[in-house]
Amino acid sequence: xxxxxxxxxxxxxxxxAFAAARDISFFVESGESFGLVGESGSGKTTxxxxxxxxxxxxxxxxxxxxxxxxxxxxxxxxxxRRQVQMVxxxxxxxxxxxxxxxxxxxxxxxxxxxxxxxxxxxxxxEEVGLDRSFRFRFPHQISGGQRQRxxxxxxxxxxxxxxLLDEPTSALDVSVQAEVLNLxxxxxxxxxxxxxxxxxxxxxVSHMCNRLAVMQQGRILETLEVARLRDGTPDQAYTRAxxxxxxxxxxxxxxxxxxxxxx
Amino acid sequence: xxxxxxxxxxxxxxxxFDTPRGEVNAVRGxxxxxxREKLGIVGESGSGKSQxxxxxxxxxGPGSRVTxxxxxxxxxxxxxxxxxxxxxVRGARISMIMQDPKFSLNPVMSxxxxxxxxYLVHTRANRREARERTLSMLASVQIRNPxxxxxxxxxxxxxxxxxxxxxxxxxxxExxxxIADEPTSALDVTVQLQVxxxxxxMVSRRGMGLMFISHDLxxxxxxxxxxxxxxxxxxxxxxxxxxxxxxxxxxxRGLIGCLPSVSHPHEVLAVLDRxxxxxxxxxxxxx
Numbered sequence: 155x156x157x158x159x160x161x162x163x164x165x166x167x168x169x170x171a172f173a174a175a176r177d178i179s180f181f182v183e184s185g186e187s188f189g190l191v192g193e194s195g196s197g198k199t200t201x202x203x204x205x206x207x208x209x210x211x212x213x214x215x216x217x218x219x220x221x222x223x224x225x226x227x228x229x230x231x232x233x234x235r236r237q238v239q240m241v242x243x244x245x246x247x248x249x250x251x252x253x254x255x256x257x258x259x260x261x262x263x264x265x266x267x268x269x270x271x272x273x274x275x276x277x278x279x280e281e282v283g284l285d286r287s288f289r290f291r292f293p294h295q296i297s298g299g300q301r302q303r304x305x306x307x308x309x310x311x312x313x314x315x316x317x318l319l320d321e322p323t324s325a326l327d328v329s330v331q332a333e334v335l336n337l338x339x340x341x342x343x344x345x346x347x348x349x350x351x352x353x354x355x356x357x358x359v360s361h362m363c364n365r366l367a368v369m370q371q372g373r374i375l376e377t378l379e380v381a382r383l384r385d386g387t388p389d390q391a392y393t394r395a396x397x398x399x400x401x402x403x404x405x406x407x408x409x410x411x412x413x414x415x416x417x
Numbered sequence: 418x419x420x421x422x423x424x425x426x427x428x429x430x431x432x433x434f435d436t437p438r439g440e441v442n443a444v445r446g447x448x449x450x451x452x453r454e455k456l457g458i459v460g461e462s463g464s465g466k467s468q469x470x471x472x473x474x475x476x477x478g479p480g481s482r483v484t485x486x487x488x489x490x491x492x493x494x495x496x497x498x499x500x501x502x503x504x505x506v507r508g509a510r511i512s513m514i515m516q517d518p519k520f521s522l523n524p525v526m527s528x529x530x531x532x533x534x535x536y537l538v539h540t541r542a543n544r545r546e547a548r549e550r551t552l553s554m555l556a557s558v559q560i561r562n563p564x565x566x567x568x569x570x571x572x573x574x575x576x577x578x579x580x581x582x583x584x585x586x587x588x589x590x591e592x593x594x595x596i597a598d599e600p601t602s603a604l605d606v607t608v609q610l611q612v613x614x615x616x617x618x619m620v621s622r623r624g625m626g627l628m629f630i631s632h633d634l635x636x637x638x639x640x641x642x643x644x645x646x647x648x649x650x651x652x653x654x655x656x657x658x659x660x661x662x663x664x665x666x667x668x669x670r671g672l673i674g675c676l677p678s679v680s681h682p683h684e685v686l687a688v689l690d691r692x693x694x695x696x697x698x699x700x701x702x703x704x
Contacts, residue, residue, distance in 0.1 A: 193605035194576075327461040327632065329689040332675035336686055354605065361677035361686070383679055397679065399606035402639030408614035411607050 155184040155316065155348045156205070161217035163197070163204055163372075174200045174213065176372045184315075187342060187349040189359035189366030189380075191396070196369040198352045202318050205350070206240050222315060236266050239309035243321035245301035249293040255279075255304050256289045262312050278307040282337060299330035306337065310345075319351045323358060335361060356383065356400045368393045424593055424626040425451040425473070425511075428487035432468045432650075435480045443468040445650040447700045451594065455620060455627045457641035457658060459634055461672075465650040466630045470596045473628075474507055491593070509539040512587040516599040518579030522571040529555070529567030532586045539590040554585040558615050577608035581615060588619055595620070596628045601636075613640055634672055638662060646672075649696035668695050 163175040175197045182188040190198040204215050207230040219226040222237060242248040249258055259275045268274065279288060282303040293301055302322060309317050322338070323331040339362065342349055353359050359366050360380045367377045368390065376390045388394055398407045432444040444465040449456070460466045472483045473495065488495045490511065493502060515521040523531055532554060533547045542550070548567075555563035558581040571579060580600060587595060597616070601609040617640070620627045631637050637644055638661040646654040646669045654666040664670055674687035 193607065328634075328672060329461060329675050332677075332686040332688055335677065336688065339685070357677040357679050360679045361682065384682065395607055399610045400679070402635040403610065403613050403617075404639065405614060405617060408610045411610050 155186070155222060156182040156188075156350070157218070157220045158201075158205065159218040159220075161201065161204060161215070161219065163200055163209065164214045165212070171214075174372055175204070178217070178374055180367050180374065180377060182348055182350060184348055185342075185346050186365070187351060187363045189363035190350060190352045190369060191354065191356060191359050191366050192369035193354060193396075195371070197372040198369050199320055201369075202240075202320055202350060202352050206238065206318055207234070232266070236312045237314050238316045238318065239312060239314040240318040240320065241302075241305050241309050241322045244325055245298055245305055246293075246325070248305055249301055249308075251293055254290050254292055255284075255296075258293075258304060259308055259311055262308060266312055268312070274311055278311045281310060281341070282307045283333075297330075298326055299333060302326060302330075302334050303337065306334070306341070310341070314347070316348045316350075319349055321353055322351070324353070324355065331358075338362065356397060360384065368396070422452040423450050424453065424490065426487055426489045427451075427473070428485060430469065430472060430485040430488060431483070432465070432472050432477055433482045434477075435482075442650055444472065445700070447645075447647070447650075447652045448702065449645055449652070449655070451626045451628060453624045453626050454643060455617075455629055455641040455658075457637035457644040458628060458630045458647060459632065459637050459644060459672075460647035461632060463649075464647040466647050467598050469647070470513065470598050470628060470630050473596065474511060474513060475503060476513075508535065508587075508592070509590045510592050511594040511596065512590065512592045514580075514583050514587050514595060514597040514600045517603045518571065518576065518583050519603075521583060522579060524571050526570075527567065528569050528571060528574065528582050532582065532589055535586045536589045550589060551585075554589050555582075557619070558582070558585045558588075559611070560585075575608075577604050577612060580604060580612050584612070584616060584619070588623075591623065592625065594626045594628065596630070598630045599632070600629075602631070602633070609636075634661065634676065651696070651698070652700040653695060653698070655701050666695075666701075667692065 159179050161178040164171045192198045260271045263271045323334050367374045395411050428448045429446045433442045458466045471477050532551045536547045552563045560566050638658050641658040644658050645652050648668050654669050671689040
C-alpha cells in the first residue's frame, strides 16, 4: 500500500543544510498499522509530513514514495489527497477556531465535490461517537477528546484508505487517550484502513501497530514486529533503552542509559 | 510520622477562583503531611494537583482564594505570614521546579548567572563564592562541562540540560522542600530517566521533602514513596507508591486500567466510567 525508498529530507541550503531524514526505506501492507517511533528530533514527524506532501517548498525531498500504486510527484494528485488523510497532534491547533464542527467536516467533502454532504457529516459524527448536538458548536466549546474525535471525523469524511496519525493522543489525558485509541482501532477494523502512527510512546505504538520502525537522528535504526518489543528482544541497544525507560523509573536503568553510546 | 519529620502540614486546604461564570473550586478541602520523602500527587488535568503545589507557595495568582485550617511549615503559618516572611521561605526553604525550562529560565541571562543569582539572593556570599558554588552545582547535576554551560544562554541548551539547570538553581539555596510540577513531562523518556535519577539522588542525600506532581501513574508508582490521587479537587486515595497497582478506589483502578502496555496487550482498552459520587465524597485522609 505504501512504499518509501531512500527518502532523504534536507532543510536549508548548501553547507548549512540539515539532514532531517537520511536513507529512509520502509513499506506498509494494505490494512496494516505501522508505527514510527523515536525521541524528539529523530525525524519521525518529518517523514510523515513528507509522505503527506506537506514539505513542498519547505524542504528538499528526494527518494521514491509509492502510495496505492501511484508514484508520488512533487504535486500530489487529487485522488491522493482524497485517499490519504492526516490527524495531527494538537486538537487545539488543527481545527479552525471560527468554523463550526459542521463547517470543519463539510469543507473536505465540498472540495472533493462529494454529494449528500449533510448526510456524510452526520454519519461521520456518529462514527466517532459524537451526537448531533455537536454539529453547530465551535472547537472552543468542546473538550480536547471531543476535538480529537472531530479531527478523526474530518479525516474520515473523504472515505480515505490511509490515515497518517501524528501523535494523535499525546495531548490528551490517559482516560481520554484510551477512548480515542479504541475508536481508531475500531475504525481500522471496520473500514480496512491502513495507518502510519507516529509516536514517542512505545505503549501506544505497541497497542496500535503490527510493526514499527525505530528512528534516531534522522535514520531508521531497526524495523521490527511488535512481538519482539513485547519479548524485550529488539536488536538495537537504543531500542532496548527506550523500552526500559518507558517502563517507569528505575535507578539502575538510569545508569545503564547514561552509559549508552549516543552517536 | 514523628512530628520532627513532618516538614509541611496541610489541613483542609481549598483553592477557588472567581471567574465570569462564578466561583470555580479547584481544590476542595484536602489534607496531607509531607515528610522527608518523595510524595507523588497524581491526577488528570483539572484535578487540582498543580494548584495544590502553588497554594503552598502563595502562587495561585489574582482572583484566587486559598483557605485552610492549617498550612504550616516549620512553625510558620504560610496562610497569614507577611510578605517579608514569605520571601524568606520561597526559594530559600521551599522551591519549585516547573514543567518547561524554556518558559521558566530568563532568555537574556546566561545560565550560570541565573543560578548564581538564586544563591546570592538567599545567602550573604560574594560573587566569587557564588560562582564556585554554581560550578560545583552544575557538576552535581551531571553536567560534564560546567564552565561551558555556565556561559551558555537558555536557547543554547537542550531540554534535558535546561531542566538540570533548573534543578541546580532550585537546589543551590539548599531548601527543605522542593515542589516539582511535571518536571520531566516535556522531556524524552531516556532523558527523563536521567533527570529523575539526579533529583532522586539529591533529595535522598540531603534529606529533603519532594512533592512530585505528575499525570503519569507508572512514573509516580516507580519514583515516589507515597502517592495522593486527586480527582475533581479532592484526594480520592492515599497509598504507598509500591501499592499503587493494588489501589482500591475505582478512579485509581480505572486510570491504571486504561493505560496501554507493551507487555500486557489488550484488544480494547478499558474506559473510565466516572461516578459522580467521586467528586462529592469527602477527601481521603492521610493516614
